[in-house]
Structure formats: structure tokens, C-alpha cells
Amino acid sequence: MVRYIALKGLYDLEKTIGSGGFAKVKLATHIATGEKVAIKIMDKISLGDDLPRVKLEVQALKTLLHQHICRLYQVIETDSHYFMVIEYCSGGELFDHIGIEKNRLSETESRKFFRQIVSAVAYLHSLGYAHRDLKPENVLLDREENLKLIDFGLCAKPKNGIDSHLQTSCGSPTYAAPELILGKKYLGSEVDIWSMGVLLYALLCGFLPFDDNSIENLYRKILSGKYDEPSWLSSSSKRLIRAMLQIDPKKRITIQELCNHPWITAGFLNPVSFVHKTNFEKDDDVLSTMSAICGEHASDIWRKLVKSDRTDYRTATYLLLLDRKLRGLSLRISPSA
Numbered sequence: 001m002v003r004y005i006a007l008k009g010l011y012d013l014e015k016t017i018g019s020g021g022f023a024k025v026k027l028a029t030h031i032a033t034g035e036k037v038a039i040k041i042m043d044k045i046s047l048g049d050d051l052p053r054v055k056l057e058v059q060a061l062k063t064l065l066h067q068h069i070c071r072l073y074q075v076i077e078t079d080s081h082y083f084m085v086i087e088y089c090s091g092g093e094l095f096d097h098i099g100i101e102k103n104r105l106s107e108t109e110s111r112k113f114f115r116q117i118v119s120a121v122a123y124l125h126s127l128g129y130a131h132r133d134l135k136p137e138n139v140l141l142d143r144e145e146n147l148k149l150i151d152f153g154l155c156a157k158p159k160n161g162i163d164s165h166l167q168t169s170c171g172s173p174t175y176a177a178p179e180l181i182l183g184k185k186y187l188g189s190e191v192d193i194w195s196m197g198v199l200l201y202a203l204l205c206g207f208l209p210f211d212d213n214s215i216e217n218l219y220r221k222i223l224s225g226k227y228d229e230p231s232w233l234s235s236s237s238k239r240l241i242r243a244m245l246q247i248d249p250k251k252r253i254t255i256q257e258l259c260n261h262p263w264i265t266a267g268f269l270n271p272v273s274f275v276h277k278t279n280f281e282k283d284d285d286v287l288s289t290m291s292a293i294c295g296e297h298a299s300d301i302w303r304k305l306v307k308s309d310r311t312d313y314r315t316a317t318y319l320l321l322l323d324r325k326l327r328g329l330s331l332r333i334s335p336s337a
């Protein structure tokens with residue numbers, strides 16, 4: 001196991017749980033609390049001119065506090081690497097959860113998960129962000145099967161707000177909107193809606209609306225906007241999918257309409273709201289646990305926490321202890337912390 005000096009005494013690295021272009025994600029243990037975390041390791045050389053994207057992703061994750069968006073605990077930068085310590089989603093990828101035999105979810109189960117995606121994306125858009133890479137690999141589950149969106153490496157916050165156009169082509173073609181693959185100017189919010197339509201179709205059908213081994217055929221299918229509607233789809237599901245997979249982005253349903261759509265609210269008392277986690281809430285039990293170990297006064301620990309950029313080891317320890325408390329577990333810290 002390659003040893004990273006920067007993690008020594010803080011995190012024990014374990015198996016690799018994901019690897020992408022320029023990042024590797026490893027399971028790790030936060031030594032002070034024994035809690036599992038995911039550490040996204042990026043080496044600066046292979047990042048090349050994508051280096052600014054890491055700053056964007058860190059900035060986005062520090063801002064985005066939502067129950068269905070993976071939490072960033074700590075960022076460590078060395079001369080050669082970035083380490084992003086992120087919430088571990090022990091349930092793995094949602095689509096692995098669907099399992100091979102069933103390969104699709106019922107409308108009720110799909111609605112439960114899809115409402116959580118809509119809540120996270122509505123929150124994202126309300127802050128002027130677009131994810132731009134919504135795909136099954138980026139939809140995970142935590143231990144209680146709560147959905148978590150990950151990988152904001154491509155997310156954008158256009159300087160003039162969510163309604164200003166983007167141009168960079170990014171994300172995977174299979175989930176990409178027609179305007180994006182045509183290289184047209186596009187709105188991040190509109191391409192996210194299209195990708196969510198592909199996700200919903202995959203949940204309800206167990207396969208993708210547009211799929212082909214040849215990229216030209218795949219593009220042709222996406223641009224045609226034509227896809228199969230299997231017999232088991234209800235007319236309400238078909239109507240919603242059609243509203244999301246509109247070729248013309250101006251005809252596509254908006255995130256606000258989506259939150260109130262009859263398919264989304266069926267069986268629920270209320271539309272999807274993007275009520276999110278409050279900011280950094282003070283917890284005296286956690287602070288006294290930390291103070292018992294490190295000897296500092298709880299009030300001093302809290303003051304430093306609030307003043308910090310909230311991505312240091314103290315922040316990670318505080319948030320992980322808070323998670324333990326919210327799960328009804330004992331608050332313990334190993335003295336070596």
C-alpha cells in the first residue's frame with residue numbers, strides 16, 4: 001500500500017472503491033473516531049490543466065450542505081496531491097442495489113429514490129450550481145439507503161447565475177442532452193433535467209433509453225429523442241419521462257415543475273422541497289467529547305471550528321462524531337487523536 005505521509009496518523013487507507021480519469025477513491029478509516037470515510041486522491045501531475053476543477057469541486061462541496069449530497073469533511077493538499085475526505089456511502093451505487101435479477105424498480109420504489117435526486121438537484125440549482133454529470137455511477141446510497149449525489153468535479157456555477165449559458169462539453173454522452181452533444185450553448189439546469197430523465201427511465205425500465213456501442217448511432221438516437229416505452233410503464237410515468245426527455249430544452253420540464261409533478265407527489269403529502277441541512281450546528285456532547293481528549297475548552301474548540309475553513313482534521317472529527325451521535329452511537333475518540 002503506497003504510504004501518503006500527509007495522511008499518517010489521521011487516516012488508515014484501505015481498498016480502492018472507485019477510480020476515474022484523474023482520481024482514485026479509496027475507503028479509509030478516520031483514526032480518531034474509527035469512522036469510515038471515502039478519500040478521493042488526485043495527483044497534480046495527471047490533473048494537468050484540470051487542476052482548477054478541483055478548486056471548483058471543493059468550493060462547491062463546502063457550500064452544498066444537503067442530506068442527499070455527499071458531505072466533504074476535509075481537504076489535504078501537498079506539493080504532489082489533493083486528498084478530499086468525503087462521506088462514505090456504504091450502500092454503494094444505487095444501480096448495483098437494483099440487482100441483476102430484478103433489474104428494475106417498481107414505480108413506488110423509483111419514486112422514493114427519484115424524489116431524493118430531485119430534492120438534491122433543486123437545492124443545487126437554487127444556489128446557482130449545475131451538476132452536469134448526473135449518471136448512475138454518481139448516485140450512491142448510505143447505510144440507511146438514503147441517496148447521495150457525488151462527484152461535483154464537473155459542476156458549474158456560471159458567474160452570471162444558473163440562467164446564463166455554458167459551452168464546455170462534459171459528462172458522458174449516454175446521459176448527455178442533445179444541445180450538449182451538438183456543442184450548442186446550453187443551460188446547466190436544462191441538461192441536468194435531461195440526465196435526470198435518463199436516470200428515471202433506467203430506474204423504471206432497467207435499461208437505458210439511448211444506448212449503442214457506436215458513438216454515432218448513440219448520438220443519432222439521442223438527437224432523435226425516440227426511445228422505447230415498455231408495456232409496464234404507467235401513463236403517468238410515460239408523461240413525466242417525455243416531459244424530461246424533450247429534445248428542445250425550452251420545452252423541457254423545469255426543476256420547479258418537476259418538484260410539483262403529479263408523478264412525483266403521488267402517494268406523498270407534499271411536493272419535493274429542497275429543505276437542506278442547516279449550516280454548522282453546535283453540539284455540546286460532541287464538543288465535550290473532543291475537549292475531554294484534546295484538553296482544550298469546548299468553547300475554544302467551537303470558536304476555532306467556526307472560524308476555520310471547515311476542511312481541516314478538527315472539522316472532520318467534529319462532523320464524524322456528530323454523525324455517530326445522530327446514529328445513536330457512543331461518542332468515542334482514540335487518545336492518539
Ligand SMILES: [NH3+]CCCOc1cc(-c2cn[nH]c2)ccc1C(=O)Nc1ccccc1
Nearest residue numbers: 017018025038086088089090092137150151
Ligand atoms: N461510483 C462510485 C465510486 C466512488 O465511490 C465514492 C465516491 C465518492 C465521491 C467521489 N467524488 N465525490 C464523492 C464518495 C463516496 C464513494 C463511496 O462511498 N463509494 C462506494 C462505497 C461502497 C461501495 C462502493 C462504492
